[in-house]
Amino acid sequence: MVDFPKVESNGTIKETTLGSGDKAFTIGGESAYPFHTFEGKMPHAPKLAMEVWDIAPSEWATELNVVFGDVYQDPVAWAKRCVELGADAVMLTLASTDPNGNNAPAAQAVETVKKVSKEIRSPLIVWGVENDAKDGETLRAVAEAIDDRPLVLGPVVEGNYKQVGAGAIGYKHFVVANSPIDINLAKQLNILLGNLGVKDQYVLMDPSVGGLGYGLEYTYSVMERARQAALTQGDDKLQFPLFCNVGKEVWKTKEAKTSEQQEPTWGVAKTRGIAMEAMTTVAFLLSGADLVVIRHPETLKTVRQYLAEMMQ
């Protein structure tokens, strides 16, 4: 290969193995920028999780309803479908617990988690509703109820990290530390979790996702800065695998949902949503994502192919 300036790293991203048994996988371990394997290591291809809700979503895009509509009422069947479609992991969002919606009690959500956990052997991410207090309560209850396998719990934020973190330590679950697109806050939360006693290999970092056209560049740059600090400045409080919840942010936008009849110049709605989800995923893979949550199986397929080509 032609000689060009190389970046020498003095840090390595921590390796984390999620799940157990034959469906477990490892992420992290990079000692180079994403796909820069000519100057360091990227031992594991990034992984893709698909999202399942514990109640039927009413506002999801038509394109998603077509694929999953028949299993919306049954989270177990829905999760199984995601596994069949090839998802590396399943993310179960406990949408029922949203205080702005059904506000279901934590105990009720726990029952759904138990059912899905029993039927799905792939790594299971259990996700809250981005309400600090309610998530603290729900995720703590989930952590305690599922004692026979490691889960991945999130979003864990400054407002509830003690509650969820303590539950995670006790039952050997993983946590996704979520911060509002700010590298300093991300680092601070990692430090707090460490002080609480959560071991490094149990932490993933979620910088919060700005969707395509909705602040993608902020997330992109926070991730690049985090990787730069982790790899070239040896900042061990940022050497964690990066987690991006892309599906939600992409599919809620009007650009992904509006039909071509309403906006002819936006092109075929079916392909547009998938292209947006896949392109957003690619942008974050290029800035360091290790685990990405998406919604559409076509996104899974094309991003897989992209990863295979980029990892060669």
Add this chain to the structure above:
Amino acid sequence: MALSGIQIFKFLPKTNCGECGVPTCLAFAMSLAAGKAELAKCPYVSEASKAALSEASAPPIRTVVIGSGDSAVKVGGETVLFRHEKTFVNRPGLALLLTDTMEDAEIAARVKRFGELRYPRVGLILKGELLAIESKSGDATKFKALVDKVKDVPEANFVLIANDVALLKAGAQALAGKKPLLCAATAANIDAVGALAKETACPVVVRAESLDGVAALTAKLEAMGVKDIVIDTGSRKIREAFIDQLALRRGALSGKNKAWGYPSIVFPNEMTQDPIMESLYAATFVAKYGGIIVLSDFRGETLFPILLERLNIYADPQRPMVTEPKVYEIGNVTENSPLLVTSNFALTYFIVSGEIEASRVGAYLLVVDTEGLSVLTAWAAGKFAGDLVGAALKKSGIADRTKNRKVVIPGLAAIISGDLEEELGPDWNVIIGPREASHIVPFLKQMVA
């Protein structure tokens, strides 16, 4: 390489005349170094100093202009590896492929899409800038006929793709004055293509099978006096092409490979048959250093997202994107629709308007000029104070457009409600909205229930 303020100061007249808008030459030099001023503002700087400064401050990657007039496209001129280190400067040009073996109807449809697929956003029109005209037949007459057919397409810049210098010459003549990008000079034809580029003052692509080969070709063109060069590394596999882009950027910025100091051209159109994969390759090159990106077609469903990504990645991190301060109608508004207020930080506007739209409750959104600051920051800086928001509301004329006299302010700025009520008088009722945009949907639904 970038110069420091002190280095620039040495070239200035040191008269402190103040005509540039800042009081002293030193202050002006500092502004120049920070990229906040332009040298042209100084009426007294000597031609010699100007030349020396522009030479010394020339970016390590040359800026190349393709086309002429207002719609010409500028690529290259980048100075950093990561956008957060400063900013990316010139958005990559997007080119729509036309070949001389396409049917007339297909050409017409493509030209139509080129004109129609444009998207207004934050005061800009997002669109592709170039038509890439490729000779597949090798027939000079067909190539020339195609160029003639599309040469007057409004706001189009051109890439001429042919291996035979005679074809490039015919195309360049048909596009005289339009500065098309000639593609490509290779080891086999560089003397002739280089001479054509020099004669017509057109920018030119060099194509080689390796980066070493590229360096040899750019050096040769430089020796011929051709400076407007674009690099095609020849790779047509995503991984190789990605690494090539990294190598070019790093080599040029480090000063170690000066012969690579030009923008690149990449060809996702030649890398796959699948339109979504193609868009993923394009997305890769938008983030990682593509100069011109040639696409097999412009389709709204993939072009629009690529344009959005380009807008995002090339947004200047030092300067917030702003949206025009005014009243926006979102959804189906009536004279009783609620009125919400927010800041003019573009991201805030997009998110708030998106949530209002998702609520399916028609509403007015008053965007107050906060100089691009988000609500909380603007409030802290005194730019989202009750009296200012009140004044903006009165000035907007919204009172004449709606009978509704309820105004919803962001929960984060709840503290301004008293001042705002005072400013607006007893007619208006100030309501404190949610702290987070994600709670707007239930809030609005409840408000109109």
